Amino acid sequence: MKKLLLLIVLFITATLQAQEISYGVKAGLNLSYLRIKDNVLVDSKMKSGFHIGGVGEMKVSKLFAIETQLLYSQQNSVLEIKLSAFRQSDSRGSEPVFEEDLEIDYQLGYLNLPILAKIYIIDGFNVFLGPQFCFLVSDKENYDFKNFDYGFMGGLGYQLNSGLFFSANYYYGSSDISNQKIGIKQEVIQISVGYML
Incomplete structure (x- = not known):
């Protein structure tokens, strides 16, 4: 982790020294979703949030640039646990153990650092x-999530x-953000408006 942070700092420093x-600054809407691996009893619902932060762009040529961003990103989601699917058998036949499903509302705030090749x-x-x-x-709600996530952004x-400027992008999380290793990964759609100084 320390080596990764050092590489990020060095990259940003080199970018800032470019001629x-x-x-700029940007802000906009997030639509977030938690992807659950192979679990038919848990479903995720997309929920809205926001992002806001700064943008730096280093122009390499007329057609190509490298862009870095530092954003606060509110990445919310709702997990629905299908408790009504659990059933028990008795003399009257099969009945649900729970009458209603359980919904868990996640409200997560991230500091995001994308490093983008821009054409x-x-x-x-x-x-x-x-x-x-x-x-x-x-x-x-202090859920048991890891402090670090990584993935890829495109848009x-x-x-x-x-x-x-206006932009729309998609983030696909590559790591399991759960400390319990149950296969929870993030997906985020962002719609932004910003201004380059």
Whole structure:
């Protein structure tokens, strides 16, 4: 973990020393989802949140750039445990043990650091892809989640000559965020608006 953080700091430092660099801010909507591995009794519902933070872009050429972001991201979700599926047998036949399902509302806050390769296609349109590192900074209900997550982000953007930009991206978590190793991974859709200074 310490080596990874050192590499990230060195990368950001090198980016900031580049000559053709621009800074900006962005904010927007999150639609988050927890992906559960091979569990028919647990389902996840998408829930909304928000993200806000800064953007730094190093222009390598007219068509290619490297972009870093540092965002606070509220990644919420609802897990539905299908308790009504549990049944017991007695003289009257099979009846559910529980009458209702259980819903658990997760409200997680992350500090996200994506490092993106960005290609400008035409007239301000761009595509981007790269790894994202996520550090858990708040867990409202103190559920047993790991402090670190990583995965990949990809998306589309459009930037006006004025500096105003819009983007939509998708994050696919690669690691199990549960300390109980039950196979919970994150997926997040982000819709953003921002401004490059």
